[in-house]
Amino acid sequence: MKEPNFIIPDPKQQSALYMIGRYRGKGSVIRFNKRDGSIRWHAQFEEISSIKSVSQASGDDDLFLCGHYQPNEGGSDSTTEDSTINYRAVMARMKDDGDVSWIITATGKHPLYSANTYEDQDKCLGISYYKEKEQLAVVIQGKMTEIRGTNKGDWYDTILLLMKSGGETDKVVSISQGNLEYDMYGAKNGVFWVGDDIFFAGKSYGFKTNN
């Protein structure tokens, strides 16, 4: 399955662009020449199935990427979204030569976990880099019990993660809908900083930060 999700410029080299998403069933970053479309290099992640968000700072070498890994997907192109599919949120930092500085998986236990029935399900939908503070805002659409309240069941909440640019976790908060049993879906690439504030978007029925 293919998902050409983003075409973004290289902030340091006018002649190059990146195409980012999913190719050959794996999260992929393809660096190509503007002039003729020829490919300089193609990096694919063995443990990212699709890249759903990218962030870069002006004048910087690095790409910050996030998405999800579906470990049991195998060779199929299944896009099933039910509770039987295991998803893990993944964040990574990549240089403009394709080298990956770090890659981090974030997942936790499904509240009703039962193998092949209720699998762990966490996806990263947004990542945004604040260069001046060397901080990352990450939005995960997840079900992990380690972060969510004890009364949360088989529906997605929004998990906002603050990370340092080196990959260390700084803070994390679960954003739920109070007592409503209703999925919150994050928007692809749906987070950014404006000054010290973080804005994010998605599809929901309301939200609040109290667990």
Add this chain to the structure above:
Amino acid sequence: MRTAKQLLLSLALLVGLMTPQVAAQCEDSYWPIYAGGAKGNEEVRCFVYDPQTQLIIVGGTTTSEDFAPAPNEHGYMFALDLSGNWKWGSFFYNVSYAVSSVDGCQLSSDGTTLAVAGMGNSQPLLMDINTVDGSFNKFISLDYIDATTENVPAYIQYGAIYYDVRDYRDYQPYFYGAFVKDDAMFMLRVADGGASPTVDWNFQFVNYSDAEELV
């Protein structure tokens, strides 16, 4: 108060604001902003901040007939200021066909406009929008030249688009886009500096052969 508002509005799309301290309550009374219809069938696929106009642009697709004109798929876009005030909102049509989805967006290379990828009449669209009021600067529909009544290509748009308003070599404007057609991934460049847009180059991605895979 906020819980009551959630129940009353029954809206589906949210745009939230958090401080880096991830406070338990949002500090600004305007946030979160909800937009959508009673069905709650709205998805966000474009979410970007334009620092020049200081507007947040939100786009996506809806099937709510009380948010769009009809219950079939419609692309939508709207703009908010940083306080959460509504600045403009639009649905788009290409003559008799709705822009059925807004699938992705990115500020143009000089940051003055917003490049938007979408679908209309089941074909990929490359658009350029004025973020001040949502009006179109450019609207390009990619029609498959070999399409017939028997040969109808099936496209999937994931939102990859970049508008370079001044190329580093020839100083001409170019759109770059990518999409899936009939299960194959395509990437193309559209020259936008002439009398009419022209596909400058176009590549289809194919899987590696076993031999290439080994290399």
